[in-house]
Amino acid sequence: MKQFRVAPMASSEITPESVYLQRRRFLRTLGLAAPLLATGCGGSEPGQAAVPSADETPSGTPLESRRNERWDTKEEPTSWRDATQYNNYYEFGTGKSDPARNAGRFKPQPWTVEVAGHAEVTGRFALEDLLKPQALEERIYRHRCVEAWSMVIPWVGIPLGECLARFKPTSRAKYVAFTTVNRPEQMPGLAYPVLDWPYREALRIDEAMHPLSLLAVGLYGRELPNQNGAPLRLVVPWKYGFKGAKSIVRIEFWERQPATSWNLAGPSEYGFYSNVNPDVDHPRWTQSSERRIAGSGGNLFARRVATLPFNGYGDEVASLYAGMDLRKNY
Numbered sequence: 001m002k003q004f005r006v007a008p009m010a011s012s013e014i015t016p017e018s019v020y021l022q023r024r025r026f027l028r029t030l031g032l033a034a035p036l037l038a039t040g041c042g043g044s045e046p047g048q049a050a051v052p053s054a055d056e057t058p059s060g061t062p063l064e065s066r067r068n069e070r071w072d073t074k075e076e077p078t079s080w081r082d083a084t085q086y087n088n089y090y091e092f093g094t095g096k097s098d099p100a101r102n103a104g105r106f107k108p109q110p111w112t113v114e115v116a117g118h119a120e121v122t123g124r125f126a127l128e129d130l131l132k133p134q135a136l137e138e139r140i141y142r143h144r145c146v147e148a149w150s151m152v153i154p155w156v157g158i159p160l161g162e163c164l165a166r167f168k169p170t171s172r173a174k175y176v177a178f179t180t181v182n183r184p185e186q187m188p189g190l191a192y193p194v195l196d197w198p199y200r201e202a203l204r205i206d207e208a209m210h211p212l213s214l215l216a217v218g219l220y221g222r223e224l225p226n227q228n229g230a231p232l233r234l235v236v237p238w239k240y241g242f243k244g245a246k247s248i249v250r251i252e253f254w255e256r257q258p259a260t261s262w263n264l265a266g267p268s269e270y271g272f273y274s275n276v277n278p279d280v281d282h283p284r285w286t287q288s289s290e291r292r293i294a295g296s297g298g299n300l301f302a303r304r305v306a307t308l309p310f311n312g313y314g315d316e317v318a319s320l321y322a323g324m325d326l327r328k329n330y
């Protein structure tokens, strides 16, 4: 196995061009085979023009990845258009179409991530060093927002736990906190005090180490669009979407449970755990069902489906919470 680079790299040492080219080369050589996008993600749909418009076809830099079918949901994928036009990313505005509309000025390259806290290896790492030497995987996950809508998305990324393990967290590392980027000049939503910026999320260390947790760099075989969290975001499929911090700039190992943005904003509505749980309603709406934004109907004709405990990943993760009262720890 190649040695993981541990020397911290100052962002000032890197020119944008070299990082970009290096990263492109790196991503190209990582994969074993080019992924074929799940058919149905793009292209024309019944009743629509034979030539799809640009936003119905995946666009952006292609990523090579290897399919990991272990946890694949067999459900119909969400269209590229819905997955990239109907988003939550409050730094770009609170409306669902604001992120796609307002994220154009955001520059996700070059990118560095600071690693800090209770670990033997800490420092500032260029994104490509953070990802090295892992092969990118493609995984089709259910994606459930706390606002009771859901999607089915083929993510491209690396297992979060394998990445974190290379920093050698110490025995005091009980939690992992993620801080996301704060760039008022590129993110118009930061002008409004909707949340206590920067956006912060955290996981217990065993949740972060679970093989389902993914550090995503792409979706539908392409680099993440800005509105989906470019260049690096968290995907924790058994939890509500807000646990999936976008555009991560800092990872810190904590001994005590870190504060998180949504929990600070509304502690009675957004708990630390936020496991998808049809039996624990949000104070203002039911969590027993969800609008599934997928297939040809898209957002307009989303059908209601029953919400599954742990978003359908209970066989994999329920044991993490053995003995815990999940009504108290919502």
Ligand SMILES: Nc1nc2c(c(=O)[nH]1)N[C@H]1C(S)=C(S)[C@@H](COP(=O)(O)O)O[C@H]1N2
Residues within 6 Å of the ligand: 086, 087, 088, 089, 090, 091, 143, 144, 145, 146, 180, 181, 199, 227, 228, 229, 240, 241, 242, 243, 244, 245, 246, 247
């Ligand atoms: N930095 C940041 N990350 C964020 C958010 C945000 O507002 N800012 N919104 C969260 C919420 S509420 C959801 S549901 C998911 C949505 O991800 P998607 O747009 O890729 O579906 O991102 C999460 N990550």
Ligand SMILES: [Mo]
Residues within 6 Å of the ligand: 088, 145, 146, 147, 240, 241, 242
């Ligand atoms: Mo959400």
